[in-house]
Amino acid sequence: MLTVERLTRIFANRYDTVAGGVREADFALAQGQFFTLLGPSGCGKTTTLRCIAGLEKPDAGRIVLAGRPLFDGAAGLLVPVHQRGIGMVFQSYAIWPHMTVFENVAFPLRVGRRMAREEIARQVDRALATVGLGAYGPRPATRLSGGQQQRVALARAIVHEPKLLLLDEPLSNLDAALREEMRIELRRLQREIGITTVYVTHDQSEALAMSDLIAVMDRGRIVQLDAPRAIYFTPASAFVARFIGAANLLAGVAAAAVAAGTLGAVRLDGGAVIQALFPAAAPAGTRLSVAVRPESITLGTPDGTANRLDGTLADVSFLGATLRCDVAVGAEMLRVATTADVAPAPGAAVRLAFAPQAAIALRAEG
Amino acid sequence: MSLAAVNARRVLPLVTGLLLAALMLPPLAMLVHGSFAQTNAAGAVTGWTLHHFRALLTAPGVGTTLWNSLVFSAGSTVLSLAVGGLLAWLVERTNAPLRFLATLSTIISMGTPYVLHVVAWLFLLGPVGPANGLWQAAGGAGKLIEVQSMGGMILIEGFLWSPLVFLLLGATFRAANADMEEAARTSGASVPATIWRISLPLAMPAILALALFVFIRAIGAFEVPALVGIPSRIYVLTTTVFESMKTMPPDLGQASAFAVVMVAIVAVLLHFYGRLSANAEKYHSVTGKGFRPRPFDLGAWRWAAGALIVANFIIVLLLPMIALVWMALQRFPRGFSMAGLKTLTLSNFNAVIEAPNYLDLAFNSLLVAAGAASAIMALAAFAGWIAARNAPGGRVLDQLSTLSLVFPGIVLGVAVMEVYLRVPLPIYGTLWIILIAYIIRFMPFGMRYVYAGVLQLHRELEEAAAVAGAGTLTILRRIVAPLLRPAMVAGWLFIFLIANKELAIAVLLASPGAQVAAVAVFDLWVNGQGGELAAFGLLWTLLMTVVAVLFFWQSRRGGADIWGN
Numbered sequence: 001m002l003t004v005e006r007l008t009r010i011f012a013n014r015y016d017t018v019a020g021g022v023r024e025a026d027f028a029l030a031q032g033q034f035f036t037l038l039g040p041s042g043c044g045k046t047t048t049l050r051c052i053a054g055l056e057k058p059d060a061g062r063i064v065l066a067g068r069p070l071f072d073g074a075a076g077l078l079v080p081v082h083q084r085g086i087g088m089v090f091q092s093y094a095i096w097p098h099m100t101v102f103e104n105v106a107f108p109l110r111v112g113r114r115m116a117r118e119e120i121a122r123q124v125d126r127a128l129a130t131v132g133l134g135a136y137g138p139r140p141a142t143r144l145s146g147g148q149q150q151r152v153a154l155a156r157a158i159v160h161e162p163k164l165l166l167l168d169e170p171l172s173n174l175d176a177a178l179r180e181e182m183r184i185e186l187r188r189l190q191r192e193i194g195i196t197t198v199y200v201t202h203d204q205s206e207a208l209a210m211s212d213l214i215a216v217m218d219r220g221r222i223v224q225l226d227a228p229r230a231i232y233f234t235p236a237s238a239f240v241a242r243f244i245g246a247a248n249l250l251a252g253v254a255a256a257a258v259a260a261g262t263l264g265a266v267r268l269d270g271g272a273v274i275q276a277l278f279p280a281a282a283p284a285g286t287r288l289s290v291a292v293r294p295e296s297i298t299l300g301t302p303d304g305t306a307n308r309l310d311g312t313l314a315d316v317s318f319l320g321a322t323l324r325c326d327v328a329v330g331a332e333m334l335r336v337a338t339t340a341d342v343a344p345a346p347g348a349a350v351r352l353a354f355a356p357q358a359a360i361a362l363r364a365e366g
Numbered sequence: 367m368s369l370a371a372v373n374a375r376r377v378l379p380l381v382t383g384l385l386l387a388a389l390m391l392p393p394l395a396m397l398v399h400g401s402f403a404q405t406n407a408a409g410a411v412t413g414w415t416l417h418h419f420r421a422l423l424t425a426p427g428v429g430t431t432l433w434n435s436l437v438f439s440a441g442s443t444v445l446s447l448a449v450g451g452l453l454a455w456l457v458e459r460t461n462a463p464l465r466f467l468a469t470l471s472t473i474i475s476m477g478t479p480y481v482l483h484v485v486a487w488l489f490l491l492g493p494v495g496p497a498n499g500l501w502q503a504a505g506g507a508g509k510l511i512e513v514q515s516m517g518g519m520i521l522i523e524g525f526l527w528s529p530l531v532f533l534l535l536g537a538t539f540r541a542a543n544a545d546m547e548e549a550a551r552t553s554g555a556s557v558p559a560t561i562w563r564i565s566l567p568l569a570m571p572a573i574l575a576l577a578l579f580v581f582i583r584a585i586g587a588f589e590v591p592a593l594v595g596i597p598s599r600i601y602v603l604t605t606t607v608f609e610s611m612k613t614m615p616p617d618l619g620q621a622s623a624f625a626v627v628m629v630a631i632v633a634v635l636l637h638f639y640g641r642l643s644a645n646a647e648k649y650h651s652v653t654g655k656g657f658r659p660r661p662f663d664l665g666a667w668r669w670a671a672g673a674l675i676v677a678n679f680i681i682v683l684l685l686p687m688i689a690l691v692w693m694a695l696q697r698f699p700r701g702f703s704m705a706g707l708k709t710l711t712l713s714n715f716n717a718v719i720e721a722p723n724y725l726d727l728a729f730n731s732l733l734v735a736a737g738a739a740s741a742i743m744a745l746a747a748f749a750g751w752i753a754a755r756n757a758p759g760g761r762v763l764d765q766l767s768t769l770s771l772v773f774p775g776i777v778l779g780v781a782v783m784e785v786y787l788r789v790p791l792p793i794y795g796t797l798w799i800i801l802i803a804y805i806i807r808f809m810p811f812g813m814r815y816v817y818a819g820v821l822q823l824h825r826e827l828e829e830a831a832a833v834a835g836a837g838t839l840t841i842l843r844r845i846v847a848p849l850l851r852p853a854m855v856a857g858w859l860f861i862f863l864i865a866n867k868e869l870a871i872a873v874l875l876a877s878p879g880a881q882v883a884a885v886a887v888f889d890l891w892v893n894g895q896g897g898e899l900a901a902f903g904l905l906w907t908l909l910m911t912v913v914a915v916l917f918f919w920q921s922r923r924g925g926a927d928i929w930g931n
């Protein structure tokens with residue numbers, strides 16, 4: 001449906017050598033897919049989105065939407081933004097304050113095409129009904145809450161039945177409760193309409209909950225392109241592991257050569273040897289960061305063949321559903337999430353255990 | 367449709383740029399040309415010469431003229447900053463009573479032509495005026511104030527500028543973050559210590575920038591030097607240019623040479639002004655929404671502060687207005703006295719209302735000012751949008767449209783005259799030439815209004831329209847224009863107001879058949895018709911005050927706080 005090939009747009013930066021933008025981004029989306037560009041601020045995710053929208057002119061690469069090339073650097077082809085037939089929701093919503101809700105939503109139908117008045121009214125009403133704002137048409141756009149503005153922006157983006165929907169951090173301006181609600185709502189709507197969607201966010205839980213496919217970006221490059229589960233359980237790098245959730249990263253070296261996709265031994269810097277899953281092959285002595293999720297670690301006396309580490313409980317925080325325990329293991333501090341019913345006291349000696357499959361051995365960064 | 371839309375992004379800056387260049391560049395070029403041109407008796411150029419500059423250097427009194435300009439500008443800058451600054455602080459940052467009086471005097475003085483103020487002050491401080499009258503009645507010998515002096519010029523000019531300082535510094539003080547002052551107070555600083563060590567240093571960059579701005583405007587000031595200075599033979603640069611244009615035949619060469627010198631001085635000062643005000647931006651401490659400054663509690667001192675505000679109101683507004691009313695009601699000029707009460711008459715008002723030329727005059731003025739304001743806002747709408755959005759050509763457009771800031775009014779008058787004496791367009795001696803001069807002169811103000819207005823519009827509002835399928839022209843028409851309307855209306859009213867006050871440009875370009883109000887007031891004064899002048903001036907001020915009220919109301923709504931800059 002949407003194909004992006006070697007998309008590059010680099011911003012010159014006159015203050016330091018690190019330039020922003022996106023470098024050689026590659027991805028292809030199937031019809032109806034919900035695709036998320038995820039990364040920290042400045043990673044190039046918004047630039048990628050704006051290149052697809054036509055708000056930014058790429059330096060090189062190719063963008064094809066439903067068989068129609070929108071940009072081709074080699075052929076010198078650039079379809080201007082207003083002829084791309086795309087729907088987009090902006091971070092600020094960009095609801096025009098001088099128009100009513102109806103006029104805002106009708107705008108894409110009024111510009112650039114001739115459409116009968118009744119047809120416009122019919123389509124606008126349908127779009128407003130879809131987002132649950134059926135009765136809001138005559139209301140001035142300035143008299144809307146944040147969540148309502150969000151819905152108007154969405155109605156405006158889908159009213160002309162575009163082939164592609166672009167969402168630029170649309171939930172970041174909402175409060176926590178509303179964000180949760182809109183996340184589910186947005187996903188439901190997207191499935192219902194079946195529209196291919198590109199979503200930009202820096203919130204990993206949003207990305208995991210909503211997406212069919214996630215591209216994690218770092219400093220202008222896509223560092224992992226995978227389904228949410230794969231991103232979460234088998235991060236491709238220490239960066240992804242850290243960014244996608246609060247993973248513990250243990251420094252060590254490969255004790256022996258390990259083949260890709262198998263278990264192997266890692267000698268941690270503290271001296272302990274653990275078994276970990278190697279997503280990629282590593283020769284003996286490779287510097288590694290072993291990612292272990294806080295919820296994969298159990299406190300106390302486990303059974304079986306699990307990896308074990310001895311440490312001292314440094315701090316316990318009560319988080320409601322879970323307890324967060326900070327455990328000092330040698331020079332490293334590990335975070336452990338346990339259920340709230342056990343309440344060990346700080347200062348106690350504890351034993352940590354986790355399964356080898358829950359420890360992902362990643363090539364160390366830098 | 368697609369082709370037009372794509373091209374609009376390129377064609378728009380080009381067309382706007384060509385129009386601006388055609389307006390802005392010729393005056394500067396002609397000025398420089400005129401200062402080097404050797405002309406014969408008929409005015410035709412016969413060659414090139416440095417003669418005008420040499421004459422300027424060797425002319426007797428040229429050093430004095432420069433020195434006078436400096437003293438006059440520096441003195442009035444300091445005075446207006448002290449008066450306007452103190453007032454602005456009291457009004458914006460304290461709980462002094464009667465603060466509305468300061469705003470009221472500012473609004474009304476916006477609508478009053480400067481020349482009218484000057485006339486009123488000359489009356490008040492003059493030989494027969496109440497200041498000297500009271501002095502003599504109290505047994506003083508001679509005169510308390512000799513208004514026809516450098517001191518008198520500075521005094522009048524300083525009070526003339528204080529409302530503008532009040533407005534601009536008011537904006538600065540309003541924008542000061544009270545958190546910083548409260549942080550100082552909770553750290554144990556007294557109110558004076560907080561003001562001295564926190565408030566003042568924070569406002570200092572803005573104050574310095576404004577001081578330079580007022581200084582630049584005072585260098586180009588014409589009203590006070592002409593009405594007060596010329597009769598007492600105290601010449602500054604502007605009046606020297608004016609005098610060499612008024613000799614028969616006009617000495618265009620020398621006027622141009624003086625003008626080039628002034629433009630150079632102003633250009634250098636403007637450069638530093640740009641740097642200063644960029645520096646002031648950095649200190650802008652307001653962040654976020656829902657911000658409300660919290661005023662200082664002056665305690666018992668608030669009544670002293672209130673007295674200051676009242677005194678300023680009396681000096682800046684009430685006394686000049688009373689003086690004008692008195693002058694308007696007397697058939698012959700005379701000082702305040704009980705005897706004068708018996709000779710009160712409405713004959714001056716009758717003369718003004720019955721004589722058809724005053725009505726024509728008023729109509730001409732309004733027409734030219736409205737025409738200039740409309741043309742400027744139309745052109746500035748495109749130029750300002752392109753510049754604010756960093757579109758290709760934006761920087762050039764910005765520089766072109768603000769180029770005329772280097773022209774003091776009188777200099778622009780000379781330059782425009784030179785251009786349209788040579789261009790084969792029959793507009794010399796008509797209102798059209800005044801209109802063109804106004805457009806050139808006030809374009810920077812229109813540009814600032816649009817520019818600041820566009821910066822307040824979130825870029826995504828336009829991008830959303832583009833994604834929705836709108837081309838550049840559609841976006842401008844359907845999104846930018848409606849949202850920019852408050853800033854456009856405020857800009858239009860502002861230009862309309864200052865164009866109607868403008869004397870310096872029009873004084874050289876107006877002719878008996880094409881006259882505007884400020885020039886007419888000037889001529890009436892020169893001819894000694896003080897009574898009719900005052901009557902006409904009061905009626906005119908009344909009309910302009912209505913416009914000024916509209917302007918303030920609109921500025922509050924539009925949130926545009928870019929007065930005079």
